[in-house]
Structures are given as C-alpha cells and as structure tokens.
Amino acid sequence: MASLKELKGRINSVKSTQKITKAKQMVAAAKLRKAQTAAEAARPYAARLATVMGSLAAKITVSENSPKLLAGTGKDQVHLLVVANSDKGLCGAFNSNIVKAAMVKARALEAEGKTVLFYLVGRKGRAVVRRLYPKAVLAMFDTTDVREPGFAEAQKIANELVALYDEGKFDVAHLFYSRFQSALAQIPTEQQIIPVPAPKVAASSSDGAVVEYEPEEEAILAELLPRYLRTQLFGALLENQASEQGASMTAMDNATRNAGELIQKLTIQYNRSRQAAITTELIEIIAGAEAL
Amino acid sequence: MALHFELVTPARLVRSEDVHMVVVPGAEGEFGVLEGHAPFMSTIRDGALLVYRTEGAAPETIQIQGGFAEVAATGLTVLAEHVEG
Numbered sequence: 001m002a003s004l005k006e007l008k009g010r011i012n013s014v015k016s017t018q019k020i021t022k023a024k025q026m027v028a029a030a031k032l033r034k035a036q037t038a039a040e041a042a043r044p045y046a047a048r049l050a051t052v053m054g055s056l057a058a059k060i061t062v063s064e065n066s067p068k069l070l071a072g073t074g075k076d077q078v079h080l081l082v083v084a085n086s087d088k089g090l091c092g093a094f095n096s097n098i099v100k101a102a103m104v105k106a107r108a109l110e111a112e113g114k115t116v117l118f119y120l121v122g123r124k125g126r127a128v129v130r131r132l133y134p135k136a137v138l139a140m141f142d143t144t145d146v147r148e149p150g151f152a153e154a155q156k157i158a159n160e161l162v163a164l165y166d167e168g169k170f171d172v173a174h175l176f177y178s179r180f181q182s183a184l185a186q187i188p189t190e191q192q193i194i195p196v197p198a199p200k201v202a203a204s205s206s207d208g209a210v211v212e213y214e215p216e217e218e219a220i221l222a223e224l225l226p227r228y229l230r231t232q233l234f235g236a237l238l239e240n241q242a243s244e245q246g247a248s249m250t251a252m253d254n255a256t257r258n259a260g261e262l263i264q265k266l267t268i269q270y271n272r273s274r275q276a277a278i279t280t281e282l283i284e285i286i287a288g289a290e291a292l
Numbered sequence: 293m294a295l296h297f298e299l300v301t302p303a304r305l306v307r308s309e310d311v312h313m314v315v316v317p318g319a320e321g322e323f324g325v326l327e328g329h330a331p332f333m334s335t336i337r338d339g340a341l342l343v344y345r346t347e348g349a350a351p352e353t354i355q356i357q358g359g360f361a362e363v364a365a366t367g368l369t370v371l372a373e374h375v376e377g
Contacts, residue, residue, distance in 0.1 A: 038303075041303060041304040041305070042302055042303060042304075044300050044305045045300045045301060045302045045303075045305075045371060046302075048300055048362075048369055048371055049371060052333070052360075052362055052371075056333075150303075151302045151303060151373075154302075210330075210331065211331040211332065211333055211364075212330060212331065212332045212333070213332075213333050213334070214318060214319070214320050214332070214333070214334040214335075215319065215320060215334075215335065219335075220333060220334075220335055220360065223335050223360070224360070227358075227359075227373070230302075231302060234302050
C-alpha cells in the first residue's frame with residue numbers, strides 16, 4: 001500500500017503530464033487547420049499539371065528517345081524507396097506506420113531478387129531503417145532546419161533524386177508518405193514517382209482541337225517532367241504534414257483522457273487511504289481513552 | 293467577350309478572373325492571348341506577365357518565374373513556380 005505522500009506525488013506527476021499532452025493537442029489542432037488549408041491550396045496546381053501531363057503524354061509515344069524520367073532506364077533492378085517522415089515525435093503511430101509500409105515493400109522487392117535502397121526525408125524514420133538495412137541508406141534529407149517543409153524543400157529533394165537517377169544509382173523510385181483522410185485516419189500510401197507514371201487522360205480534354213506547342217512536345221515534356229515530380233513531392237509533403245498533425249492531435253487527445261482517468265483512480269485511492277488512516281487514528285484514541 | 297485567366301502556383305491559386313488580354317513571356321518570345329485563341333501550349337521564361345483588364349487599359353504587371361502556359365477552350369492557364377507579390 002502506497003503511502004499518502006507517494007500517492008500525492010504520483011497524482012501531481014500525472015497532472016503535469018496531462019498538462020503537456022493537452023497543450024500539445026491544442027497546438028496540433030491549430031497546426032492541423034493550417035496544414036489542411038495549405039494542402040487544399042496546393043491542389044489546383046497539381047490538378048492542372050496532371051491534366052497537362054496527361055494530354056501531353058497521350059500525344060507522345062514512349063520510345064528510346066523519350067526523356068528517361070518518363071521511359072525509365074530500361075531496367076528494373078534497383079529500387080529506391082523514398083520515405084517521408086516527420087521530424088518530431090508525439091504523434092502516435094504516424095511515423096512507424098509509414099516505415100512499416102516501406103518495410104513491407106522492401107521485403108517484397110527483396111524476395112523478388114531486387115536491390116533496395118532508401119532515401120529518407122525527415123528525422124524520425126532513420127533509426128529503424130538504419131538498423132534493418134544498415135547499408136541500403138543512399139541519402140538522407142534533413143528538414144529539421146525549416147519549420148514546415150514547403151515547395152523549396154520539395155524542389156531540393158526532386159533535384160537530388162533526379163541527379164541520383166541520372167547517375168544511374170537506381171531504376172525505379174517509390175514514395176512513401178501518409179495520405180491525410182481525417183484527423184482520425186491517415187493512410188500510409190505508396191506511389192511510384194520515377195519513372196513518372198503517365199496520369200490517366202481525360203479523353204475529352206482536348207475536344208478535338210489541334211493544340212500547338214512551342215517549343216515542340218518533346219521539349220515541353222522534358223521540362224514538365226521534373227516539375228511534375230516536384231509537385232508530387234510537394235503534395236506528399238503537405239499531406240504528410242496534415243497527417244502528422246492529425247495523428248498528433250488524436251494521440252494527444254487519448255493521452256490526455258488516459259491521464260484524466262488515472263488521476264481519478266489515484267484520487268479515489270488517495271481519499272480511501274486518508275480515510276483509513278483517520279479511522280485508525282480515531283480507534284487508537286478511543287481505545288486509549290477506554291483503557292484509562 | 294472576355295478571356296478567362298488563371299494564374300496558379302504550387303502554393304495557391306493566385307488569380308482566377310475574366311480579363312481582356314494577357315501577354316505571356318513565352319520561352320520563344322512573348323505572345324498575347326485574347327479570347328478565342330487557338331489551343332496552344334508553351335513553356336515560359338522568367339519575366340513579366342502583362343494583364344490587360346479591359347481594352348486600352350494600362351496593363352498590370354506580375355513577375356513570374358518558371359512554368360508554362362496553356363490556352364484551351366476554357367481560357368488561359370498559367371502555371372508558374374513562383375509569383376512575386
């Protein structure tokens with residue numbers, strides 16, 4: 001049986017933990033709103049770019065002369081897994097879910113006899129991937145020095161990826177991030193980013209008119225592909241941010257509630273033992289008085 | 293009689309309005325787009341986008357960087373990587 005003082009100490013410590021989790025929950029809720037707006041604001045650009053990509057890709061037959069980003073290297077041996085994580089914890093299973101999805105894919109690819117490499121974005125996934133695949137981490141991208149990864153970061157990541165691709169370090173790249181559905185549900189998602197999968201064409205988009213290109217299709221496409229890659233990465237980063245805040249909010253809400261329950265239980269226990277102590281004391285006094 | 297003009301960056305939809313004419317700094321030379329322009333697609337270089345709200349009005353200048361312009365039946369869409377201001 002814990003002493004009264006011990007119980008009081010525990011109640012206080014749980015109370016201060018609850019304060020922290022509650023604060024973090026409110027911060028996450030505020031940030032979630034911001035991240036959601038940002039993700040929504042980025043959608044028109046991505047959607048327009050996808051339509052343009054689609055109509056262009058439909059016009060061009062993929063041949064050896066096509067840009068490598070679209071046609072691929074002709075091999076399928078080395079797979080790069082780009083894993084986007086957050087830098088901070090306190091967000092439930094958010095990071096581990098993404099890493100887990102990546103690990104499943106890595107194992108499946110290895111079973112097929114492919115080589116798996118990793119490109120890690122964010123700080124949180126590093127330890128796990130390093131432990132399981134110590135030699136496979138090709139590069140890491142640090143986002144700790146910026147508050148919110150934005151388009152500039154997406155651009156840097158895309159440039160690095162394209163450079164690595166041109167060097168022939170990998171043949172296919174998959175991106176892992178968490179798609180934001182709601183504050184309660186974030187879905188770890190896998191997406192192939194290199195070679196760029198041609199978006200599905202809305203057949204009616206050109207309405208039969210002949211579109212003129214300046215410069216010609218191939219040149220536009222060559223410029224468009226890296227841009228498309230950047231946009232996809234940017235979108236993934238934004239989704240990831242919204243997901244992180246959502247996961248954080250839910251996790252912290254749970255933690256706050258658990259702390260509340262714990263406090264209640266401890267308080268009951270505290271009151272009982274206090275009462276027991278008083279009763280014992282009374283009995284002692286009465287017994288003493290009677291003995292006289 | 294108006295051209296629907298949209299200017300979009302990765303971060304947001306900057307403009308979506310009906311204007312008279314837009315002069316776009318294309319990679320192979322500037323070109324003006326009026327209503328009813330033939331379908332057309334071009335990459336753009338860094339430069340100034342001139343927006344004429346009405347005929348004869350003084351143009352509004354928007355500095356843009358990197359991207360491309362698409363003219364379709366629905367109007368002109370400029371996708372720019374970065375927009376100043």
